[in-house]
Amino acid sequence: MKTIHVAELTQNIREMCIEANHCLTSDMDCALKNAVNTERSQLGKQILNQLQDNLRIAGDDRIPICQDTGMAVIFLEIGQDVHFEGGNLEEAVNEGVRQGYADGFLRKSVVKDPLIRENTRDNTPAVIHYEMTSGESVKITVAPKGFGSENMSRVFMLKPADGMEGVKNAILTAVKDAGPNACPPMVVGVGIGGTFEKCAIMAKKALTRPVDEHSAIPYVREMEEELLDRINRTGIGPGGLGGTTTALAVNINTYPTHIAGLPVAVNICCHVNRHAVRII
Amino acid sequence: MERYMNAPLTDEDAKSLHSGDYVYITGTIYTARDAAHLRMYEALDRNETLPLELAHNIIYYMGPSPAREGRPIGSAGPTTASRMDKYTPRLLDLGLKGMIGKGKRSDAVREAIVRNGAVYFAAVGGAGALLSKSIIASEVVAYDDLGTEAIRRLEVENFPVIVVIDAEGNNLYETAVREFGTI
Numbered sequence: 277m278k279t280i281h282v283a284e285l286t287q288n289i290r291e292m293c294i295e296a297n298h299c300l301t302s303d304m305d306c307a308l309k310n311a312v313n314t315e316r317s318q319l320g321k322q323i324l325n326q327l328q329d330n331l332r333i334a335g336d337d338r339i340p341i342c343q344d345t346g347m348a349v350i351f352l353e354i355g356q357d358v359h360f361e362g363g364n365l366e367e368a369v370n371e372g373v374r375q376g377y378a379d380g381f382l383r384k385s386v387v388k389d390p391l392i393r394e395n396t397r398d399n400t401p402a403v404i405h406y407e408m409t410s411g412e413s414v415k416i417t418v419a420p421k422g423f424g425s426e427n428m429s430r431v432f433m434l435k436p437a438d439g440m441e442g443v444k445n446a447i448l449t450a451v452k453d454a455g456p457n458a459c460p461p462m463v464v465g466v467g468i469g470g471t472f473e474k475c476a477i478m479a480k481k482a483l484t485r486p487v488d489e490h491s492a493i494p495y496v497r498e499m500e501e502e503l504l505d506r507i508n509r510t511g512i513g514p515g516g517l518g519g520t521t522t523a524l525a526v527n528i529n530t531y532p533t534h535i536a537g538l539p540v541a542v543n544i545c546c547h548v549n550r551h552a553v554r555i556i
Numbered sequence: 557m558e559r560y561m562n563a564p565l566t567d568e569d570a571k572s573l574h575s576g577d578y579v580y581i582t583g584t585i586y587t588a589r590d591a592a593h594l595r596m597y598e599a600l601d602r603n604e605t606l607p608l609e610l611a612h613n614i615i616y617y618m619g620p621s622p623a624r625e626g627r628p629i630g631s632a633g634p635t636t637a638s639r640m641d642k643y644t645p646r647l648l649d650l651g652l653k654g655m656i657g658k659g660k661r662s663d664a665v666r667e668a669i670v671r672n673g674a675v676y677f678a679a680v681g682g683a684g685a686l687l688s689k690s691i692i693a694s695e696v697v698a699y700d701d702l703g704t705e706a707i708r709r710l711e712v713e714n715f716p717v718i719v720v721i722d723a724e725g726n727n728l729y730e731t732a733v734r735e736f737g738t739i
Contacts, residue, residue, distance in 0.1 A: 517732050
């Protein structure tokens with residue numbers, strides 16, 4: 277049994293909100309750098325070079341990479357031998373978000389009610405996904421999500437008869453419909469199986485997998501590779517202004533499902549695919 | 557083609573731009589996004605004057621992150637333009653000459669752009685740190701209570717944009733994708 281004071285969680289989440297909004301993970305950095313060399317459109321290359329400049333300025337001058345610093349999505353993978361003390365867990369997480377968005381000069385983009393739409397002015401509440409694991413540590417993933425790309429995400433409740441082709445077509449449809457709105461080059465997170473909500477959460481979590489890693493399941497890996505190739509042949513390109521770099525990765529997660537169903541969720545993320553991960 | 561242009565835009569300037577042109581804008585532009593557009597629309601319904609002059613002006617669909625001390629603005633990239641489509645034709649018919657955003661526009665917006673000899677520019681989405689460097693001054697001029705969604709007057713210097721929809725109705729998002737698409 278390990279005891280963790282919730283203030284430790286608050287402090288980490290505060291720092292991670294700021295960190296994620298100012299620098300990308302090394303895999304994303306690397307993928308964006310490589311894209312400059314492989315892009316065939318001149319304008320596309322120019323845009324990808326601007327993204328390089330943008331990342332440099334964001335890091336050097338401490339300006340958020342994108343003004344949409346997102347709604348804070350937080351995955352907490354909590355070892356079952358962990359005991360929290362010092363206060364309520366959810367409040368501690370939101371306090372970390374509150375401090376991070378204030379101290380980091382991040383934009384407050386959350387409204388209290390989806391229809392009344394009054395800004396909460398501190399970017400809380402976060403969207404928190406809890407998962408119980410074995411052991412006595414807590415893995416925290418902070419993934420601020422911008423809504424240009426979130427708005428282009430989709431859930432398809434396919435029929436089992438739609439099969440592999442149906443799934444591929446659903447993913448391609450979502451990407452083509454997103455086009456320039458989702459700030460390509462994008463990262464495409466996909467959840468296949470489970471239930472309506474399970475596939476959506478899997479798709480979200482798929483976005484936090486490094487873009488240079490594939491699924492361990494051989495047929496899923498093949499799908500990821502094939503879909504990335506097909507997406508990059510749509511012509512959408514950087515900024516949607518034409519080119520051969522439309523996506524940097526397709527990350528697919530799967531889960532068992534019902535005999536009657538084939539749910540597919542496609543969570544699209546822009547090139548500012550932000551996440552910070554820590555284990556405490 | 558590379559162009560350097562002053563804002564506000566003259567009728568001649570707007571009509572001389574072509575889909576695909578890379579334009580550096582210098583001068584005064586205004587920001588407005590979802591909530592400010594709704595308020596302006598409601599103000600027009602009540603026959604009230606708008607807090608900004610529309611004629612010849614450019615609206616930038618943008619809500620910045622807070623400025624650090626000594627800086628005019630925080631991160632300042634474009635937001636998705638299609639959310640403003642509902643309000644845009646009316647503003648164009650009242651003289652609005654240009655819009656800077658990112659993403660697709662509706663047919664009604666494209667028709668209003670052609671009808672009014674206006675132009676829709678894209679700035680690179682997700683490059684808010686870089687774009688902030690071309691903004692030399694920023695001042696809230698209306699709807700301060702909306703926070704990041706307030707209307708701001710910006711002074712910009714060589715602000716980089718690309719013409720997506722020109723006054724003839726050509727649309728770079730459609731033509732460029734056809735040029736590079738192979739499926």
